[in-house]
Amino acid sequence: MVIVSANNAITVKPMGRMAMKFDSIPSGITAFAPLAAFVAAFGLSVTPASAQSPNAAVIAANCAVCHGQGGAGAGDVVKINDKTPAQITEAMVAFRDGKKPSTIMGRIAKGYTDAQVAAVANYIGKK
Structure with missing residues (x-):
């Protein structure tokens, strides 16, 4: 060429x-x-990264750092494996938008798009 x-x-x-x-x-x-x-x-x-479908498994692996393996909770950190996808989505959006007090979740949630929040909520959430 x-x-x-x-x-x-x-x-x-x-x-x-x-x-x-x-x-x-x-x-x-x-x-x-x-x-x-x-x-x-x-x-x-x-395909730009913003147009790619979110990889929920990768995002959920980040959750496990604090929330424990499978979202079972760890110490003072909330258990998330008993939450529905709707509950996880609601909490993540509230953290991201500063409507729910947090120590670290507000800063973490700001890094996720609506599509990523929905993907991880559906991946982790109790069916």
């Missing part, structure tokens, strides 16, 4: 394929032009 960059335009010539010409590159991303050309040349696509 040959990538030619000139005057804020790039031409990609993959081996054995027709050349593809991109007339302009948005300002500020010219450093990424070779990468963009590579992706375009091979028809690759990347």
